Amino acid sequence: MENFNYYTPTQIVFGKKSEEEVGKLVEKAGCKKVLIHYGSGSVIKTGLLDRVITSLDEKGIAYVLLGGVVPNPRLSLVYQGIELCKKEQVDFILAVGGGSVIDSSKAIGYGVANEGDVWDFYAKTRVPEACIPIGVILTIAAAGSEMSNSSVITNENGWLKRGCNSDYCRAKFAILNPELTMTLPEYQTMCGCVDIMMHTMERYFTTASPMELTDRIAEDLIRVVMKNAKIVLNEPDNYEARAEIMWAGSLSHNGLTGCGTEGGDWASHQLEHELGGMFDVAHGAGLAAIWASWARYVMDADVKRFAQFARNVMECPDTGNDKEDAICGIEAMERFYSSINMPISLSELGVEPKEEQYTELAEKCSFFGKRTIGVVKKLTKEDIYKIYKNAQ
Amino acid sequence: MENFNYYTPTQIVFGKKSEEEVGKLVEKAGCKKVLIHYGSGSVIKTGLLDRVITSLDEKGIAYVLLGGVVPNPRLSLVYQGIELCKKEQVDFILAVGGGSVIDSSKAIGYGVANEGDVWDFYAKTRVPEACIPIGVILTIAAAGSEMSNSSVITNENGWLKRGCNSDYCRAKFAILNPELTMTLPEYQTMCGCVDIMMHTMERYFTTASPMELTDRIAEDLIRVVMKNAKIVLNEPDNYEARAEIMWAGSLSHNGLTGCGTEGGDWASHQLEHELGGMFDVAHGAGLAAIWASWARYVMDADVKRFAQFARNVMECPDTGNDKEDAICGIEAMERFYSSINMPISLSELGVEPKEEQYTELAEKCSFFGKRTIGVVKKLTKEDIYKIYKNAQ
Numbered sequence: 001m002e003n004f005n006y007y008t009p010t011q012i013v014f015g016k017k018s019e020e021e022v023g024k025l026v027e028k029a030g031c032k033k034v035l036i037h038y039g040s041g042s043v044i045k046t047g048l049l050d051r052v053i054t055s056l057d058e059k060g061i062a063y064v065l066l067g068g069v070v071p072n073p074r075l076s077l078v079y080q081g082i083e084l085c086k087k088e089q090v091d092f093i094l095a096v097g098g099g100s101v102i103d104s105s106k107a108i109g110y111g112v113a114n115e116g117d118v119w120d121f122y123a124k125t126r127v128p129e130a131c132i133p134i135g136v137i138l139t140i141a142a143a144g145s146e147m148s149n150s151s152v153i154t155n156e157n158g159w160l161k162r163g164c165n166s167d168y169c170r171a172k173f174a175i176l177n178p179e180l181t182m183t184l185p186e187y188q189t190m191c192g193c194v195d196i197m198m199h200t201m202e203r204y205f206t207t208a209s210p211m212e213l214t215d216r217i218a219e220d221l222i223r224v225v226m227k228n229a230k231i232v233l234n235e236p237d238n239y240e241a242r243a244e245i246m247w248a249g250s251l252s253h254n255g256l257t258g259c260g261t262e263g264g265d266w267a268s269h270q271l272e273h274e275l276g277g278m279f280d281v282a283h284g285a286g287l288a289a290i291w292a293s294w295a296r297y298v299m300d301a302d303v304k305r306f307a308q309f310a311r312n313v314m315e316c317p318d319t320g321n322d323k324e325d326a327i328c329g330i331e332a333m334e335r336f337y338s339s340i341n342m343p344i345s346l347s348e349l350g351v352e353p354k355e356e357q358y359t360e361l362a363e364k365c366s367f368f369g370k371r372t373i374g375v376v377k378k379l380t381k382e383d384i385y386k387i388y389k390n391a392q
Numbered sequence: 393m394e395n396f397n398y399y400t401p402t403q404i405v406f407g408k409k410s411e412e413e414v415g416k417l418v419e420k421a422g423c424k425k426v427l428i429h430y431g432s433g434s435v436i437k438t439g440l441l442d443r444v445i446t447s448l449d450e451k452g453i454a455y456v457l458l459g460g461v462v463p464n465p466r467l468s469l470v471y472q473g474i475e476l477c478k479k480e481q482v483d484f485i486l487a488v489g490g491g492s493v494i495d496s497s498k499a500i501g502y503g504v505a506n507e508g509d510v511w512d513f514y515a516k517t518r519v520p521e522a523c524i525p526i527g528v529i530l531t532i533a534a535a536g537s538e539m540s541n542s543s544v545i546t547n548e549n550g551w552l553k554r555g556c557n558s559d560y561c562r563a564k565f566a567i568l569n570p571e572l573t574m575t576l577p578e579y580q581t582m583c584g585c586v587d588i589m590m591h592t593m594e595r596y597f598t599t600a601s602p603m604e605l606t607d608r609i610a611e612d613l614i615r616v617v618m619k620n621a622k623i624v625l626n627e628p629d630n631y632e633a634r635a636e637i638m639w640a641g642s643l644s645h646n647g648l649t650g651c652g653t654e655g656g657d658w659a660s661h662q663l664e665h666e667l668g669g670m671f672d673v674a675h676g677a678g679l680a681a682i683w684a685s686w687a688r689y690v691m692d693a694d695v696k697r698f699a700q701f702a703r704n705v706m707e708c709p710d711t712g713n714d715k716e717d718a719i720c721g722i723e724a725m726e727r728f729y730s731s732i733n734m735p736i737s738l739s740e741l742g743v744e745p746k747e748e749q750y751t752e753l754a755e756k757c758s759f760f761g762k763r764t765i766g767v768v769k770k771l772t773k774e775d776i777y778k779i780y781k782n783a784q
Contacts, residue, residue, distance in 0.1 A: 003407025015395025212636050213616045220608035
């Protein structure tokens with residue numbers, strides 16, 4: 001196995017009514033003025049924002065509001081947030097929402113704490129050296145951004161979707177109340193489940209010699225999400241199932257399921273990022289649509305691993321033929337995605353790129369031929385093009 | 393499932409040669425003068441202490457030394473450490489060793505950062521309000537203290553062994569190099585494996601409605617430790633097996649395997665603490681010697697849980713009879729402990745209490761009848777006496 005670092009300083013406050021702790025937690029962080037950052041306004045409709053403000057008020061903590069974060073969060077709003085925070089002397093950012101709101105909050109946090117253009121950190125021309133403290137009240141179990149060191153922002157100028165990883169942005173606390181996810185539309189809930197599974201699958205598929213404990217935890221986590229996704233599909237108000245998914249979402253992206261496996265593959269995420277940038281599709285649905293095409297394209301490079309996945313996660317019988325079992329696993333995953341109403345092709349995703357768009361996707365995803373993606377098989381621009389095409 | 397808090401801020405640096413990072417990590421913590429705290433001197437013999445000092449020297453970090461920590465670490469050495477730290481203006485404690493050294497370091501850290509007698513925190517008459525920063529270079533995979541919020545100290549005045557839990561003492565970093573554990577005697581390695589398993593078993597046996605993801609992780613962790621304990625028994629230099637055990641040791645006591653299960657039972661630990669206080673036995677061996685007696689005494693209070701443990705961890709067949717399966721699981725665990733040369737009774741542990749000592753153990757363990765222990769079944773002084781007797 002590989003040497004590894006594991007760092008998850010985020011305090012998790014998990015359970016019913018846990019959002020009522022927010023004032024106390026911001027106070028404990030020693031902060032005085034909060035930017036409450038949120039999305040479309042469902043947090044207003046559900047009364048969550050009121051409860052948050054009440055809790056802050058009780059501790060005498062001031063706040064300003066900035067809503068309007070959209071899926072694939074935009075750089076322009078990040079710039080607005082930075083300006084607002086500086087003007088209002090905000091010293092804490094509270095993300096009330098899902099991955100997009102958290103990622104937008106992290107970008108604002110970088111922008112306030114560092115000089116210069118925050119996009120540099122996403123364009124990878126500079127690295128951040130600080131971030132103002134972030135807290136999270138999670139309303140969507142999906143991105144895992146509440147415990148991760150990553151954020152992804154879309155620059156409308158060219159529709160480039162790029163990520164920035166740094167421990168500075170890790171949330172001080174994350175409040176996880178599964179009840180808050182019960183009002184989500186089914187499609188969004190299922191997209192979240194795919195995203196959660198994929199954060200562990202990306203780490204699972206790697207050429208590094210695996211760590212047994214990490215493998216078992218990873219396999220368990222994926223199975224638990226699959227089982228509870230099906231429960232939630234029929235019973236959206238099932239607290240226990242929502243809780244299993246929510247906690248799995250955080251553990252799936254905090255590094256635990258990658259300990260000793262040297263980072264993971266991440267090609268599927270890179271492939272989806274370009275789709276998201278160009279077509280603004282839901283991240284989880286994009287991942288479901290592209291994964292099997294990626295898997296079939298690369299499986300020969302590590303067929304034993306795909307066979308293990310098939311047997312231990314997808315309940316495929318061990319036929320003794322790794323290749324056969326690997327294919328069984330990929331097909332079983334496609335059936336699972338279909339069973340939770342997730343797309344398994346670009347057309348099911350509602351995307352039908354023109355020929356020049358396939359080329360553009362491959363160009364952008366490979367940084368115009370300047371990088372490969374993935375580790376199971378290092379994928380060139382040409383490989384990337386084929387995977388997109390095979391997914392159509 | 394129950395609401396829960398999960399907080400593991402300790403940065404883990406895992407793998408070969410990771411101890412060479414220590415100077416950099418102390419520097420990052422912003423500290424200038426380190427107390428290097430250690431045990432019997434094996435860290436000198438193996439050359440580890442020299443490597444640590446070299447790494448600190450390279451970063452210009454000063455240090456003072458304090459060795460002599462023994463298993464069931466003593467309050468008197470803690471007092472010495474506090475005095476030394478104050479005199480030398482130490483601002484960081486580096487524990488180089490196993491659980492005893494880490495626990496002693498935490499107690500010193502409390503003593504330096506708080507006024508008054510540090511024993512108060514262990515006697516539970518006051519709670520600590522700070523701790524100076526702690527770092528760990530782990531040489532024994534066992535106690536999990538490198539990621540936990542607990543420490544246990546023995547007061548020679550009455551041989552009272554008491555614990556103190558507080559997030560203030562959580563280590564800033566823990567360096568985990570499995571190679572450092574290869575020179576341990578077999579007995580100590582196997583004691584460590586029992587301790588690791590028991591940290592999860594204590595959390596697993598609880599009357600709280602379980603969380604599925606936590607259960608699966610817990611069951612896997614125990615199985616992985618059992619499998620790799622047997623490997624290490626025959627191949628003490630097997631890096632991969634040592635690494636599995638070492639990482640399991642940290643995860644087993646950082647809270648992960650108790651998420652949603654409300655704290656766990658912990659009666660076996662309380663029972664062992666009194667044995668350790670009176671007879672100075674190795675902690676893991678004491679746990680192995682007492683566990684089955686505890687399990688048989690309490691199993692009827694939650695026979696379904698014991699049956700699940702038997703089937704999912706101990707590979708007992710599901711006969712449909714919970715009680716029969718529960719007993720199968722307990723017996724299988726006894727066979728496992730025997731197979732790794734661990735005691736399954738007090739006499740095998742080398743302890744033969746006189747009648748008045750049984751009474752004294754039960755008196756002390758129940759705080760002279762003022763508390764019960766455990767949650768699966770709340771155990772009174774009388775219950776405790778019987779469990780000790782049944783273990784003889």
